[in-house]
Amino acid sequence: MTTDPVVLGIETSCDETGVGIVRGRTLLVDAVASSVEEHARFGGVVPEVASRAHLDAMVPTVERALRDSGLALADVDAVAVTSGPGLAGALLVGVAAAKALALALDVPIYGVNHLAAHVAVDVLEHGPLPEPTMALLVSGGHSSLLLVPDVTSDVRPLGATVDDAAGEAFDKVARLLGLPFPGGPHIDREARSGSSVAIAFPRGLTTGRDLERHRFDFSFSGLKTAVARWVQAKERSGEPVPVADVAASFQEAVVDVLTRKAVAACREHGVDHLLVGGGVAANSRLRALAQQRCEAAGIELRVPRPGLCTDNGAMVAAMGAELVLKGRAPSALDLPSDSSMPVQLVHS
Ligand code: KG4
Numbered sequence: 001m002t003t004d005p006v007v008l009g010i011e012t013s014c015d016e017t018g019v020g021i022v023r024g025r026t027l028l029v030d031a032v033a034s035s036v037e038e039h040a041r042f043g044g045v046v047p048e049v050a051s052r053a054h055l056d057a058m059v060p061t062v063e064r065a066l067r068d069s070g071l072a073l074a075d076v077d078a079v080a081v082t083s084g085p086g087l088a089g090a091l092l093v094g095v096a097a098a099k100a101l102a103l104a105l106d107v108p109i110y111g112v113n114h115l116a117a118h119v120a121v122d123v124l125e126h127g128p129l130p131e132p133t134m135a136l137l138v139s140g141g142h143s144s145l146l147l148v149p150d151v152t153s154d155v156r157p158l159g160a161t162v163d164d165a166a167g168e169a170f171d172k173v174a175r176l177l178g179l180p181f182p183g184g185p186h187i188d189r190e191a192r193s194g195s196s197v198a199i200a201f202p203r204g205l206t207t208g209r210d211l212e213r214h215r216f217d218f219s220f221s222g223l224k225t226a227v228a229r230w231v232q233a234k235e236r237s238g239e240p241v242p243v244a245d246v247a248a249s250f251q252e253a254v255v256d257v258l259t260r261k262a263v264a265a266c267r268e269h270g271v272d273h274l275l276v277g278g279g280v281a282a283n284s285r286l287r288a289l290a291q292q293r294c295e296a297a298g299i300e301l302r303v304p305r306p307g308l309c310t311d312n313g314a315m316v317a318a319m320g321a322e323l324v325l326k327g328r329a330p331s332a333l334d335l336p337s338d339s340s341m342p343v344q345l346v347h348s
């Protein structure tokens, strides 16, 4: 294998069928087919619908990735696939497809952790990851603060949500406000014309005893309930709900806690690079406040562009390439998928 391996990555942990191809740390193609519209009327991702959509989309998405990259299957040096965490049935589709490709091409297969891949993807945009890096991952399925001395071998969870994921909170509050699913981008847009200080919503796990026990954990379900109560009271009084102000004040409560804890974790662990990833990293206020607080603390902020923050195959390919470049052993061809794969297990 050359020093710059061509790695094809497959992602099917949730509702995106992603097939990305990288050469070393260079992105060649990122093909994504999303079933998000099939879930919209349910207000959340329906696992069985997602699995079936992956089955339909897998072969066409692989074909599209190859066509758009101008590569042939024979050019692929290794296959990487998300083996967990994620929806069990959805993961199985990707893992089965990756095994078939690896077997047919006689190339190594790497089962990778979805969260580690959200971190590794940034090498495609900003080059090699500083070691250590602090990573704040926020999406519809996860909210984690990770200390990452080496993304290919050493990822340490410092904290996570104790209830809803950050994106889930955005989606639920959007629903309360009558905005479409997924709600994050709609809240983001509404918030631009609202006031972030109009309503004082609670900041979960930020005071006293909570902070002692949950230094770097997050909680968003109390916030969601507070927003629901506030909106219901407004409706009962017959007054119009000021959607933009609610959106802006809610959003501020989320991003305030996320950025405060992320910067505190960097300080406490002496880390001067913070990476923010996952779908919620597309949030304009999160990006702005993270930038402001990192600058004030002398921390360099890395945020991949929004297309690389949401689930995609390029992140899996990037993680696979990092494993190859660091000489990590490939997975066995009978590697399992693991819907609750712990983040410390960066590859299987
Ligand atoms: O990473 P992702 O595509 O899928 C998961 O792994 O969950 O993240 C999707 C989540 C959704 O909850 C969506 O509402 C949220 O990311 N999201 C946003 C924004 N764009 C997407 N949340 C806040 N602001 C945004 N601009």
Ligand code: ZN
Residues within 6 Å of the ligand: 114, 118, 139, 141, 278, 279, 310, 311
């Ligand atoms: Zn994700």
